[in-house]
Amino acid sequence: MATSAASVSDAVGEVVGSAFSGLVIVDERCARAARAVKATYRSRLIVGKDTAAYMRYTATPSEPMYLPSILGGAAPSLATCMQDQLADGADFALTPTGRIRDLASLDAAVTQANALTIPGVVLATPVPTRLFTGSERVRAAAILERSRHPVALIVTGQFDPFAEAQVAEGLRVIASSAADVFLHRSDFAAFEALAHGGLGGSIGYLAGLRHTVTGRRPAKTRKEPPDRSPIVLLPEIDSFRHQAVFEPWFRNARPPICSRPGCCGRDLTTLTNKAADHAVANRHNLRAWLPLGAQLTTTPVADRRAWLHAYRQAVENAYADLRRRTRVRAITMDDSQRTWLKLGL
Numbered sequence: 001m002a003t004s005a006a007s008v009s010d011a012v013g014e015v016v017g018s019a020f021s022g023l024v025i026v027d028e029r030c031a032r033a034a035r036a037v038k039a040t041y042r043s044r045l046i047v048g049k050d051t052a053a054y055m056r057y058t059a060t061p062s063e064p065m066y067l068p069s070i071l072g073g074a075a076p077s078l079a080t081c082m083q084d085q086l087a088d089g090a091d092f093a094l095t096p097t098g099r100i101r102d103l104a105s106l107d108a109a110v111t112q113a114n115a116l117t118i119p120g121v122v123l124a125t126p127v128p129t130r131l132f133t134g135s136e137r138v139r140a141a142a143i144l145e146r147s148r149h150p151v152a153l154i155v156t157g158q159f160d161p162f163a164e165a166q167v168a169e170g171l172r173v174i175a176s177s178a179a180d181v182f183l184h185r186s187d188f189a190a191f192e193a194l195a196h197g198g199l200g201g202s203i204g205y206l207a208g209l210r211h212t213v214t215g216r217r218p219a220k221t222r223k224e225p226p227d228r229s230p231i232v233l234l235p236e237i238d239s240f241r242h243q244a245v246f247e248p249w250f251r252n253a254r255p256p257i258c259s260r261p262g263c264c265g266r267d268l269t270t271l272t273n274k275a276a277d278h279a280v281a282n283r284h285n286l287r288a289w290l291p292l293g294a295q296l297t298t299t300p301v302a303d304r305r306a307w308l309h310a311y312r313q314a315v316e317n318a319y320a321d322l323r324r325r326t327r328v329r330a331i332t333m334d335d336s337q338r339t340w341l342k343l344g345l
């Protein structure tokens, strides 16, 4: 359950090693890396490549997939594109679906992928949060149920889409539908999909892969100038935060020192903006959430919702403890975590 960029595939391989099984999705810059990653992970991991066509192409009902012609020749067929990915060493091929704006384009993407007879295809569906709410949700779920292939659901939009209760609820509805869905390019929401009947989820190794802002607009940040400090998963509260945000919390309290076996052992407040510390933070983050993913996946399917709810209650208590310890009352739970918790089991 990790999404990786080519430049960091070695780091991910080193952290994951052969201790975990699961799914790794690498990006388009690693045409040759899929094979290398597979060799590192041996056979326990399933490796796929995401060309992220949705970042630069908008699906239309007539052309839902991004299939550009090469050197002025004919555009490749979707089947050729899928075969190329598999020939490149990937265990499955992810369709180059453009970003989807409407149900007609979603329907066309499902129809085009359904026409493929190649095994090992996963349909990428980069959809806006609007399709998770109201009547569109029901129709979107019905369209996805027509897919003959597993569906990689990618939620596009600024900030944290699951902070909104309707969107969070929509993910649960779609994950528990008859379609084989996994949540791609996500953060802890991946656990939600897994607990509510989905196939699983992928958590981005880098912050930019934990949410998906498509098109020309860059991802917005609430800070001006943008906060460039490393984003660190604080083990105490299982929350990704910028070092510059949490460092002041611990000025009069015992600092958060990583005690994860085999991890960095660092005082996390001392991670700086240097590239080496960003690398430490990324590895630390992966080491911090992998055991949680392992716990959830080894929990019987029928008990996962209860496990996840109890886990979130424990996180809520950890926030209270942290506020007491640091005397910083302004430390609050992530909006989406709170939303999931309020939705209940």
Ligand SMILES: [Zn+2]
Pocket (backbone or CB within 6 Å): 258, 259, 260, 263, 264, 265, 266, 284, 287
């Ligand atoms: Zn660590």
